[in-house]
Amino acid sequence: xxxxxxxxxxxxxxxxxxxxxxxxxxxxxxxxCLTGLANDFMDAMTRSDxxxxxxxxxxxxxxxxxxxxxxxxxxxxxxxxxxxxLIVADSRTGHVVWAGxxxxxGQPGFYAMDMKxxxxxxxxxxxVIRRKEGRQPFGDPLAYAPDRAFSADLPAKARLPRGKMIAxxxxxxxxxxxxxxxxxxxxxxxxxxxxxxxxxxxxxPAAKSGDASxxxxxxxxxxxxxxxxxxxxxxxxxxxxxxxxxxxxxLPGAALSFTAKDGKTYPAEAKYPRTVGFVxxxxxxxxRIARLETIANEVPYLTAAPFNKPLPPDVVIDDTGVxxxxxxxxxxxxxxISSFKGNIYRALPGADRAIAWIRPDGVNKLAAVLGVLADExxxxxWACSVPMGKAGEVSALVAFDLRSxxxxxxxxxPAPVSACNDIAIAKDGTAFIAETTNGRxxxxxxxxxxxxxxVEDKALLEGVDGIxxxxxGTLYVNNVRQNTMLRVNRKADGxxxxxxxxxxxxxxxxxxxxxxxxxxxxxxxxGPGGRISLLTIEGDDVTVKVLRDGMDGVPGVTHIGDTAYAxxxxxxxxxxxxxxxxxxGEFALRAVPLGGIR
Numbered sequence: 001x002x003x004x005x006x007x008x009x010x011x012x013x014x015x016x017x018x019x020x021x022x023x024x025x026x027x028x029x030x031x032x033c034l035t036g037l038a039n040d041f042m043d044a045m046t047r048s049d050x051x052x053x054x055x056x057x058x059x060x061x062x063x064x065x066x067x068x069x070x071x072x073x074x075x076x077x078x079x080x081x082x083x084x085x086l087i088v089a090d091s092r093t094g095h096v097v098w099a100g101x102x103x104x105x106g107q108p109g110f111y112a113m114d115m116k117x118x119x120x121x122x123x124x125x126x127x128v129i130r131r132k133e134g135r136q137p138f139g140d141p142l143a144y145a146p147d148r149a150f151s152a153d154l155p156a157k158a159r160l161p162r163g164k165m166i167a168x169x170x171x172x173x174x175x176x177x178x179x180x181x182x183x184x185x186x187x188x189x190x191x192x193x194x195x196x197x198x199x200x201x202x203x204x205p206a207a208k209s210g211d212a213s214x215x216x217x218x219x220x221x222x223x224x225x226x227x228x229x230x231x232x233x234x235x236x237x238x239x240x241x242x243x244x245x246x247x248x249x250x251l252p253g254a255a256l257s258f259t260a261k262d263g264k265t266y267p268a269e270a271k272y273p274r275t276v277g278f279v280x281x282x283x284x285x286x287x288r289i290a291r292l293e294t295i296a297n298e299v300p301y302l303t304a305a306p307f308n309k310p311l312p313p314d315v316v317i318d319d320t321g322v323x324x325x326x327x328x329x330x331x332x333x334x335x336x337i338s339s340f341k342g343n344i345y346r347a348l349p350g351a352d353r354a355i356a357w358i359r360p361d362g363v364n365k366l367a368a369v370l371g372v373l374a375d376e377x378x379x380x381x382w383a384c385s386v387p388m389g390k391a392g393e394v395s396a397l398v399a400f401d402l403r404s405x406x407x408x409x410x411x412x413x414p415a416p417v418s419a420c421n422d423i424a425i426a427k428d429g430t431a432f433i434a435e436t437t438n439g440r441x442x443x444x445x446x447x448x449x450x451x452x453x454x455v456e457d458k459a460l461l462e463g464v465d466g467i468x469x470x471x472x473g474t475l476y477v478n479n480v481r482q483n484t485m486l487r488v489n490r491k492a493d494g495x496x497x498x499x500x501x502x503x504x505x506x507x508x509x510x511x512x513x514x515x516x517x518x519x520x521x522x523x524x525x526x527g528p529g530g531r532i533s534l535l536t537i538e539g540d541d542v543t544v545k546v547l548r549d550g551m552d553g554v555p556g557v558t559h560i561g562d563t564a565y566a567x568x569x570x571x572x573x574x575x576x577x578x579x580x581x582x583x584x585g586e587f588a589l590r591a592v593p594l595g596g597i598r
Contacts (some may be wrong), residue, residue, distance in 0.1 A: 027121045031237075034089035034096035037122065038115055041271040042081045042098060053122060062306035064284055065248075065277050065299045068255040074129060075103040081111070086146035086281055086293065088244040090235035092162075092519075094118060097235050097244035099295055107132060108141035112279035112295035114234050115248050122442055124307055126246070128279050130196050130297040137205050139197025146269075150283055155243045158286045162236045163520075163536030163543040165197040165284050169233055169243045170545060172289060174283070174445075176249075177229040180218035180261060185214040188290035189323035195294040197280075203251075203269040207510060214292055221261030225268040230305075230597045231280075241284045247597055249276040250302060254270045270540060273301035287422055305597040312563050313352040315589040323574045324567045326422065326513050328381075330374045330402065333560050335589065336381060337567070338369035340574060344383060344405075354589075357405050358383075364398055364407045371434070373424030378446070381593070382431060384420035395420045397433055397444065397451065411444055411451050419487065422513065424467045426474070430494070434477060435469040437556050441467070441477070441488065455496040460486060466514025468522055476502075476537065478511035478524065484510065485535075485542055504542045513556035513567070517594070523564055525557040532566045532592060533559045548592045562596070565589040 004128050029037065037054075044050055050071050082100030089096040093496050099112040113127035132138060160168075171185040191214035193200040199212035202222025206212040217223065231247030231515040251270035278296035282289055298552030315335060317324060319545050323340040330336075333349030337355075344366075348355035360366035364385075371384035371523040387393030395418045399408040413435055429446040432454070439461030442451040455461070463481025470476065475488040483506055489497040516522050522535040524544075531549035535542055546568060556567040566589065573584040 008237050027120050028091070029094065029117050030091045031089040032115060033120065034091065034094075034115075035087050037117060038087060038089070038096045038098040038113075039085075041122065041125065042085075042102075042111075042115075043114065045078045046080055046282070048075055050075065054120060056118055056121040057121040057149050059122060060126070062126045063129055065303045065306050067306050074102075074104070074127075078102045078111075079105060084145065086150050088235040088237050088240075088242045088281060090237065090244075093235060095234040095244075097246075097279060097281065099146065099281060099293070101144055102129070106129065108463075110138075110141055110144065110295045114244070116280065122302065122515065126306055128246075128295050128297050130295055134298060137196045137198035137200060139166070141197065144197040146281075146293060147283070149291060150242060150281065150293075153239050154285060156564045159238055159241060160284060160287055161538035161541070162238050164287070164505075164541070165236055165241070165243050166233050166536070167543045167545065168284055168287075168289060169245055169282050170231075172228045172292075173245070173247070174229045175218050177224045177226060178221050179226065180221045184215065184218050186288040187213075188285060188288045191215065191289055191291060193217065193292055193294075195296055203249075214289060219261070222266065222276075223373060224258030224260055225251055225253075225270060232595065232597050243282045243284060244281070245280050246301060247278055247280075248305075249278065249296075250501070251275065252301070260516065270337045271359045275299050275301050275303045277303065308598070309562075311593055311598075312560075312591045313349075313439075314591050315347045315352055315354055315565065317354045317587040317589075319343070319345070320589075323571055323584075324569050324587050324589070325368070326371050326372050327558040327565055327567055327589060328372050328374045328515075329558045329560045329565070330376055334371055334374075335558070335560070335565065336374060337589065338372040338383060338556075339370040340388075342366045342369060342385075344369055344372060344381070344400075347406075355388060358400060358554050364400075365393070365396070365410065367393060371389075371420065373423040373425065375425050375431075376402065377425075379403060380408070382423045382425075384422060384433070385410075386421075395435075397423065397431070397442075411448075413442070413451065414426060414453070421465050422467050426469060426471050426475075426494075427473055430466055432469075432475065434464045436462075436464055438462065438478070439464060442575070443555065455488070455499070457499060460484075460499050460501065465512050466524065468514040468516045470516060470520045470522075470537065472520075474520075476514070476522070478508070478514055480510050480512050480527070483508040483511065487537075487540075500540060502537065502540050502542050505544045508544075512554070516556055517559060523557045523559060525554045525566060527553050527555040527571065528552055534566060534594070547594070548590070551590060559594065562594045564592040564594055566592055 080103040086099030102111040109131040116124040199206040200323040201211040202217040227250040235244040253270040280294040281290035335347040337345040341361040343356040344358040345354040346357035367387040397411040419436040431444040433442040439458040463479040465480040466478045487500040513525040530551040553569040553571045570584040
């Protein structure tokens with residue numbers, strides 16, 4: 001097909017849909033739909049004709065990390081594809097990964113792609129294509145077939161929840177980047193590294209099959225020449241135990257050899273700076289990595305992922321002596337920030353500065369402001385005011401108009417001396433308040449005049465801090481003093497039933513702000529730990545994935561879209577007598593990406 005006709009095909013692709021694609025158009029896409037779209041896409045490539053596929057209004061397409069136009073490049077050369085590919089489809093993320101063999105004018109090669117689908121339409125495709133030209137490894141694409149185990153459902157007892165599956169894969173890539181110096185995940189005894197159809201020992205083809213052990217390469221420290229491994233998990237199939245990830249391995253080529261953990265010196269695979277883009281599929285059985293197959297290709301050193309959006313700037317608070325504590329955001333992109341100074345600051349959408357918006361006065365009686373939460377259904381900004389030991393003052397939940405900042409009402413915490421710390425809003429509009437000092441949780445019903453006690457438990461709740469609901473209405477809290485997380489079990493009428501202490505995948509260090517981001521996932525700040533993490537809660541288990549650490553005190557976190565904002569409070573300058581009076585520098589919310597590959 002000529003280039004002119006191909007461009008015309010792209011212009012027409014939103015008009016005509018074949019039956020399989022038409023079914024996907026304009027509605028949610030389940031696993032069968034995603035699988036069908038991936039195969040339809042590959043068939044369209046072999047026909048050199050993108051017409052008929054359900055394209056989104058704006059589509060990103062890249063081959064080996066280079067953006068190209070749909071209908072050009074490999075759309076012209078690929079003439080056939082595998083009929084039994086490896087596919088991982090995930091309706092929760094809207095991603096489907098396809099891996100198999102392709103044929104370019106009679107020359108076989110390996111092809112893997114990650115497709116993003118929105119509302120049944122193809123929004124983005126990024127592929128890794130490995131042809132015969134180039135460095136090893138390169139096996140025989142005609143003989144390549146994914147292990148049959150990848151297509152078989154696991155027995156129920158051999159499955160893991162998706163959060164733990166993702167944690168295993170994240171742990172694997174962390175261990176590779178650390179050359180086995182970090183915690184090594186569990187592997188099945190027969191786990192073998194396969195890349196482009198070749199059994200591998202670290203970064204090199206295995207001399208014999210026994211050398212291709214997934215675990216042995218890490219135990220021996222055979223990844224010593226790697227500078228970084230950048231990856232993102234894009235699709236999970238719990239029934240089959242599959243996890244698909246895309247990413248890059250950066251090799252600086254600075255040394256011609258390295259000494260492994262086994263004490264031996266090995267030649268470096270990379271003799272010049274380069275990066276390897278990859279698509280990897282893991283099979284996880286009985287809590288261990290059982291199989292790992294990768295399609296990879298060399299790209300220029302430090303190549304960036306093709307569709308990453310620029311990270312928004314940090315938001316600096318335009319004031320001194322602030323010591324920010326918590327943050328919340330509304331759908332329009334406004335950020336609201338509480339502070340020990342007593343001010344509530346606001347940053348307008350897209351702004352990189354926050355200015356004082358609500359100040360303490362004789363009516364609102366704000367003292368130090370801890371928790372803050374935007375409730376758009378009632379146009380309310382909730383704030384927790386704590387007098388920090390000032391005689392005659394009482395901690396209170398304070399309500400302001402979300403649009404204007406005008407004061408509405410104070411709801412004082414009952415005696416004894418207490419600390420309103422954070423707020424969550426239930427689906428029916430009831431506010432739930434974490435009270436740290438006495439280990440209590442209060443509620444305020446819509447239109448209520450005073451808070452009511454839901455539960456008091458000094459043993460488990462003294463130190464209660466962050467509080468949030470999952471999408472299904474389950475209430476969770478963390479404890480900044482006891483470094484724990486708990487589920488607050490409630491009866492059908494909403495009254496208190498019991499507390500369940502949850503199992504956390506790694507130790508916590510002062511868990512503080514807690515924000516839901518959909519489903520059973522949350523963002524959590526850890527003040528003393530100086531980090532924010534992504535939490536996935538499944539049953540009684542919490543999987544913790546650190547998103548960023550090394551910050552100077554992080555008591556709060558919120559998010560706008562795919563960007564988290566971590567509050568760097570520098571609280572040590574407020575509470576450490578040795579540092580009082582010293583200049584802490586600027587106070588800011590640090591922008592942290594929630595997805596993508598940097």
